[in-house]
Amino acid sequence: MERPDPKAFRTAVSRFTTGVTIVTTREPDGRTVAMTANSFTSVSLSPPTVLVSLRDGRTLRAIARRGRFGVNVLPASAREISSHFAGRQVPGLRPAFLESDGMPRLDGSIAYFDCHVTQSVVVADHTLLIGGVTGCGYADADPLVFYSSQYRVLGAEFGAIPT
Numbered sequence: 814m815e816r817p818d819p820k821a822f823r824t825a826v827s828r829f830t831t832g833v834t835i836v837t838t839r840e841p842d843g844r845t846v847a848m849t850a851n852s853f854t855s856v857s858l859s860p861p862t863v864l865v866s867l868r869d870g871r872t873l874r875a876i877a878r879r880g881r882f883g884v885n886v887l888p889a890s891a892r893e894i895s896s897h898f899a900g901r902q903v904p905g906l907r908p909a910f911l912e913s914d915g916m917p918r919l920d921g922s923i924a925y926f927d928c929h930v931t932q933s934v935v936v937a938d939h940t941l942l943i944g945g946v947t948g949c950g951y952a953d954a955d956p957l958v959f960y961s962s963q964y965r966v967l968g969a970e971f972g973a974i975p976t
């Protein structure tokens with residue numbers, strides 16, 4: 814099977830606009846662990862089911878042990894939080910977590926989903942985590958947007974405002 818040039822593939826994929834989420838879970842000792850992910854998608858309404866695609870790392874391994882994860886959708890103001898949980902730590906930033914059915918929920922998110930892992934599928938260098946949703950909530954606020962490898966905010970009219 815032929816493959817496209819890796820840079821062309823990455824750039825083409827970046828043209829698909831997404832929101833930005835923080836995926837959370839707990840280590841066996843109760844500590845919160847979290848990472849930035851934009852691979853979130855809703856899979857089914859009945860039963861309510863979502864999906865995230867995660868590369869091997871601390872968060873994925875903790876989710877595999879716990880069997881549960883949370884997805885927190887970021888507001889437009891949360892660019893630094895996204896960078897922090899993508900491994901580019903921001904000095905002085907102290908993200909706050911609330912409790913949600915025994916799991917950490919990021920304070921200030923514009924939507925959240927409490928999930929139990931129902932399936933886990935390894936594909937290439939990522940794992941697709943299929944989550945049955947056991948709880949969710951939302952607020953009315955503008956989202957953080959990711960397009961062409963850059964953060965954006967929604968414009969008042971058609972189109973995006975570069976940040």
Ligand SMILES: Cc1cc2nc3c(=O)[nH]c(=O)nc-3n(C[C@H](O)[C@H](O)[C@H](O)COP(=O)(O)OP(=O)(O)OC[C@H]3O[C@@H](n4cnc5c(N)ncnc54)[C@H](O)[C@@H]3O)c2cc1C
Pocket residue numbers: 833844845846847848849850851852853866867868869870871872873895896897898899900901902908959
């Ligand atoms: C916009 C965007 C979208 C992304 N989407 C995806 C995706 O869909 N799938 C994917 O696999 N990767 C994605 N990434 C990359 C991913 O976010 C990073 O590779 C991340 O570092 C992986 O996290 P980790 O838990 O594996 O490892 P780590 O790098 O150990 O953890 C992430 C960071 O969060 C900090 N952190 C963790 N828990 C806490 C806590 N409780 N309090 C304070 N800080 C904490 C850590 O110190 C570390 O800096 C995305 C990155 C960006 C910027």
